[in-house]
Amino acid sequence: MKKNNLGLKPKKTIKTINRVVDLQYKKIIKFILKHGEKVKTPQDVDALTCFGTAPSLIYDFKNGVPIITERQLFIRGAIGEMCAFINGVQDFTIMKNEYSVPEPFWGPWTTMEKTKKVGAKKGCLGDGSYGPALAAFPIHKGKTYDQIANVIRMLSDEKLQHRRTIYVTSWIPYMNGWGQNQKTVVSPCHGNFHFRVISGYLDLISWHRSADILLGFPNDMISYIALFKMVESLTKLKARRLIFQFGDAHIYENQLSQAKAILKVETRIFPDLRIHNLKKNIRDYRANDFELIDYRPNNKIFIPSAI
Numbered sequence: 477m478k479k480n481n482l483g484l485k486p487k488k489t490i491k492t493i494n495r496v497v498d499l500q501y502k503k504i505i506k507f508i509l510k511h512g513e514k515v516k517t518p519q520d521v522d523a524l525t526c527f528g529t530a531p532s533l534i535y536d537f538k539n540g541v542p543i544i545t546e547r548q549l550f551i552r553g554a555i556g557e558m559c560a561f562i563n564g565v566q567d568f569t570i571m572k573n574e575y576s577v578p579e580p581f582w583g584p585w586t587t588m589e590k591t592k593k594v595g596a597k598k599g600c601l602g603d604g605s606y607g608p609a610l611a612a613f614p615i616h617k618g619k620t621y622d623q624i625a626n627v628i629r630m631l632s633d634e635k636l637q638h639r640r641t642i643y644v645t646s647w648i649p650y651m652n653g654w655g656q657n658q659k660t661v662v663s664p665c666h667g668n669f670h671f672r673v674i675s676g677y678l679d680l681i682s683w684h685r686s687a688d689i690l691l692g693f694p695n696d697m698i699s700y701i702a703l704f705k706m707v708e709s710l711t712k713l714k715a716r717r718l719i720f721q722f723g724d725a726h727i728y729e730n731q732l733s734q735a736k737a738i739l740k741v742e743t744r745i746f747p748d749l750r751i752h753n754l755k756k757n758i759r760d761y762r763a764n765d766f767e768l769i770d771y772r773p774n775n776k777i778f779i780p781s782a783i
Contacts, residue, residue: 495745519782523726530725540746547777553578554698555763564611566601602660604651631711642671677716691779747771
C-alpha cells in the first residue's frame with residue numbers, strides 16, 4: 477500500500493458519527509493572543525507568553541485522539557521521536573535513520589556550534605536530554621535508572637497500578653537550565669508526565685515547561701498520544717483521558733500571522749491513531765507500527781521557528 481504524505485499508511489474511514497469538533501486548541505491560541513505578555517527570549521525573537529495561566533487541554537479519547545486538524549502535520553516524525561526518546565537515543569543521526577524523525581525537528585539545534593557548547597558530539601542532543609533522562613537517568617555511583625521500564629512495571633502490577641506515584645521526569649537538574657553544568661542543546665520543554673488509574677481506566681497528564689503552541693506543541697501532542705497507546709497496549713489498561721498542562725505557553729512574534737490564519741480555518745473532528753502491530757516490549761515500537769484513521773486536516777501552514 478502506498479504511503480501518504482503524512483508518513484503513515486492510509487486507512488479506511490471509521491464511524492465518527494458521535495464525535496464533536498473540539499475547539500480547545502483554538503481557544504488556547506486566542507487566550508495567548510489576548511492575555512500573553514511580551515517577553516524577550518534567548519532566541520532573539522520576542523514572544524507573547526502566558527506563565528501558569530494558560531488553560532489545561534483535556535481530551536477524552538472517546539472523541540478521537542487530539543491531533544489538530546487546523547493544519548497538516550507529519551505524524552510519523554512525531555511518533556518516531558517519542559520511540560527514540562524512550563529508547564534513550566540522543567544522537568540525531570540515529571533518530572533520522574532508525575526512527576524517521578525529520579531534519580527540521582532537531583537539525584538546527586545539533587550543529588557543531590551548538591553541541592560543542594554543551595560538551596556533546598556533533599548531531600547529539602546531549603547527556604541531559606530526553607532520551608538519557610527517560611531510559612538511563614543518572615543516579616549514584618555512575619549507575620542509571622530506567623523510568624520507562626518502571627512505569628510499565630507499576631502499571632502492570634495490580635498491587636501498584638492504583639498508586640499516585642507513577643510519574644516520570646525528563647528534567648535532570650544538574651544538567652539543565654543553563655546554570656553551571658548545561659549538558660543538552662535544549663533543556664527539555666516537556667517530558668514530565670503522570671499516569672493515574674481511576675475506575676479501571678488509564679489517564680495521563682503531560683506537563684510542558686515551555687510550549688511553543690504553534691510549532692512544537694502540536695507535534696508533542698502526537699508524541700504523547702503514541703506513548704499513551706503504547707503503554708495501553710502493554711498494560712491492558714484502557715487509555716481514557718490525555719491532559720496537557722503548561723508552565724510557559726507562548727507564541728513567537730514571527731508566528732502571529734500564522735496564529736491568526738489558524739483561527740480562521742475550519743476545525744474538523746479528530747482522527748484515530750491505532751497500533752496495528754503489537755509488541756511485547758515498549759522499546760520495540762516504531763512509527764510504522766501505527767495506523768492513522770480518518771485524518772482530514774486542512775492544508776499545510778508553514779510555521780517559522782525561533783532557533
